[in-house]
Every structure is written in C-alpha cells, then in structure tokens.
Amino acid sequence: MNYKKLRADNTSPSRRSHAPLSRKPLSNVKKRQSSISDFSKLVKTASEVSAPTYEADRCFNNMPLSNSLKRNLAAKGYVKPSQIQDETLESLLAGKDLIGIANTGSGKTAAFLIPVIERLIKSPKANTALVVVPTRELALQIEEEFKFLANQMSLQCASFIGGTNINRDLRQARQNNHVIIATPGRLRDLVNQRALSLKAFELLILDEFDRMLDMGFVKEIRSIVKDMTGRVQTMLFSATLEPSQKGIIQEIVVNPEVVKVNDGESTNSQIDEDIIHVPEGADKMDMLIEMVSDSGFSKVLLFTETKRWADKVCKQLNQSGVKADAIHGNKSQNYRNAALLKFKNGGIQVLVATDVASRGIDVNDVTHVINYQLPLTYQSYIHRVGRTGRAGRSGKAYTFVN
Numbered sequence: 001m002n003y004k005k006l007r008a009d010n011t012s013p014s015r016r017s018h019a020p021l022s023r024k025p026l027s028n029v030k031k032r033q034s035s036i037s038d039f040s041k042l043v044k045t046a047s048e049v050s051a052p053t054y055e056a057d058r059c060f061n062n063m064p065l066s067n068s069l070k071r072n073l074a075a076k077g078y079v080k081p082s083q084i085q086d087e088t089l090e091s092l093l094a095g096k097d098l099i100g101i102a103n104t105g106s107g108k109t110a111a112f113l114i115p116v117i118e119r120l121i122k123s124p125k126a127n128t129a130l131v132v133v134p135t136r137e138l139a140l141q142i143e144e145e146f147k148f149l150a151n152q153m154s155l156q157c158a159s160f161i162g163g164t165n166i167n168r169d170l171r172q173a174r175q176n177n178h179v180i181i182a183t184p185g186r187l188r189d190l191v192n193q194r195a196l197s198l199k200a201f202e203l204l205i206l207d208e209f210d211r212m213l214d215m216g217f218v219k220e221i222r223s224i225v226k227d228m229t230g231r232v233q234t235m236l237f238s239a240t241l242e243p244s245q246k247g248i249i250q251e252i253v254v255n256p257e258v259v260k261v262n263d264g265e266s267t268n269s270q271i272d273e274d275i276i277h278v279p280e281g282a283d284k285m286d287m288l289i290e291m292v293s294d295s296g297f298s299k300v301l302l303f304t305e306t307k308r309w310a311d312k313v314c315k316q317l318n319q320s321g322v323k324a325d326a327i328h329g330n331k332s333q334n335y336r337n338a339a340l341l342k343f344k345n346g347g348i349q350v351l352v353a354t355d356v357a358s359r360g361i362d363v364n365d366v367t368h369v370i371n372y373q374l375p376l377t378y379q380s381y382i383h384r385v386g387r388t389g390r391a392g393r394s395g396k397a398y399t400f401v402n
C-alpha cells in the first residue's frame, strides 16, 4: 500500500477485508496537549542504505580484553565494536568518567558492560557496579546482556525493578551481587529498608539519563549519587543532551570524556520518518488498519499517550483481525514480558505501548514505529522512533497528525 495515498486522500480501498468495524468512538478518552508544533521535524528521508555506517578498524579480538570476555563476545556474534564501544573502551578501562551521547540501538549497553566485566574479571568484588535505568524492560535487557557477556565467570548480577514483589528483592539485595541493575524508585526502597547500602559501589552507570529526568527521577538520582560515597567512576548515557540537563550532569561526573555518536538532537539516520495527515472527518483507526494490512508492516510498534488509549487501540486492532497486544504501566511485569516475547517471536504483528514501556524495547527488527497520537515532546518522539532502525538496520516511523 502506498501510505502517502492515505495522507492525501482517505478513500483508497482496503487490501484486506476486515470484520465490519462497529467501534465505539475514542473521543471520550482524555487528550493532553503536545508541545510539538513544527511537524517538519517529523519528516525525514533515511540516508541511502549505502551511506557509510561506522566500521571500526579493529576487532574485539585485538582489544585489551581478557580471553574469557573475548570468547563471550564472539559467542554473542559481536566481532567488531560499534562506534560508542570503539571510542570509549580505553578511557573507561582507565577509570575515566564518561558522558556518552548515543541513540538507543548504538550498542551502548555493551559499551558500559564490557569495561565493567573486565574490571570484575581482574577484581571480582561484590557491590562493584550499580546500573540505574528508567524502566523495567531496560533493566531486564541489560541483565540479559550481562548474563551473556559474563557467562561462566561466576559473576552475580541482580535487577531490582518496580512492580515486582519487594520481598524477593529484599532477600536478594542482601546477597553478594557484583552488579546491580535497578530502577530509581525500587532502589530507593531497598536502601530505605536497609537491605542495600550504596557505599561500597565504585562504578555508577546512569543509562538513558535524559529519560530518567523526563520521568521525574531527579531527586532519586541525587540521593543515589550522595549515598555512593565510594564512587570512583561514573558513566552517563543519554540519547539527547539538552541545556537543561547540564547542571545536574555537572554535579555527577568529574572531568568526563564526552563521546557523541549522534548529535543529541535527532533520530538515527537510517530511519525514514513521515507524518500522516488525518483529514477532517476521517477515522484514524480505519487508516491505521489499512496501513498495517500492508505486508511490509510485519513488526509494528505503536505508541499511544495513555494506558487507556493503548488498551482501546489494541482491542480494536484485534477486533479487526490484526494480532496485537499492549504493554503499559497497569500490566503486570509477567504480562509485559510475555507480550514482548510474542512480539519478538512474531506471534503478534502490532505491539501497542505507552512511553513508559517503550524505553527498554530492544527488538532489532521492528519494521515500523507508529505514533498513533503526537508525542508530548520531541524528546519523547526521538526515543520512540529509536525503537526501529536498530543495529544498522533501516526503519520507518509514521506520526498521525490532525
């Protein structure tokens, strides 16, 4: 289907016959105002596929790493470092603070895990590294990558995330973990309940820092930093670098190396972006169903502004014969994990998500990101769109505008 046809003229016939759409209007769901007024920022043609992607002129095998780590990197299929990995390794191994400006999909997780694991191979002390992340999904993905890269090294990693039973975390936090990955709220709870002291941790990794600020975790971050009296190195990763973040960043990192693998202001160059204009009186849901009926839309991540919208859109897609599921803050962690797995395995075509759930979604072959509603901020737009075009692939992002 030519989606542009839809934009100009909403009369193109559906390619697939769907069940008759007897849907309730969604207009009773509360709307919030987006700060995005310049839609031209949402339109971009991806660089030609032949555009130079970063090619390191060394392999992990020639890098100053232990053999056991090289073995695990090879087992994971990582041969050459990505740009952020290539440009940060030596200074991170030397203990320097870092500000890494990298889009999601750039390989930033391994960029910080590799030096952390290398340090632990040489000195396997409990409570060495604390990784603080904005969302549960991201925490679980980092844990998964750690387990792969630290395979057969007897290094313990625990993740503590909101929305799960705290009693299990209270027990686990008292054990000897080399690396802890946590969301700020749950971490504070464990510290307040004296299950965990942050004094011993030498390394602090703040991942998707801009997102944590967006989510209002600034107080928690300050308090974590204050409690880490033994901190010797901090790595801060952010997809965007806004002037408003500079004050707090300066409080946290000391003489940092700054490595930018994007400009901190835009989406990945491999992503094609466009807006879809909803003509007066047209049914956006019909337009969406028409769009995703195209066989190219095989793995679609669709964003809505609220949990209620996510549920409604998901229900209507399913009623129309499009396999979909939804993840948001009201769904249990088990439900979210299962939905994500179905999405990864191709069991569903569309995963409907809210922003909170979006950050950790690491599915490499997302074909399309669709903003069913305009994101509240451009920053949030960048994060959503970064869920496609990952790990060197191309991707497409469409935003419905009225």
Ligand code: AMP
Binding pocket: 077, 078, 079, 080, 081, 082, 085, 103, 104, 105, 106, 107, 108, 109, 110, 362, 364, 390, 391
């Ligand atoms: P991240 O930005 O950390 O979420 O990583 C994005 C994707 O790139 C993940 O699926 C990683 O498994 C993959 N990746 C990370 N580093 C490399 C590498 N050096 N070679 C190939 N793939 C990688």
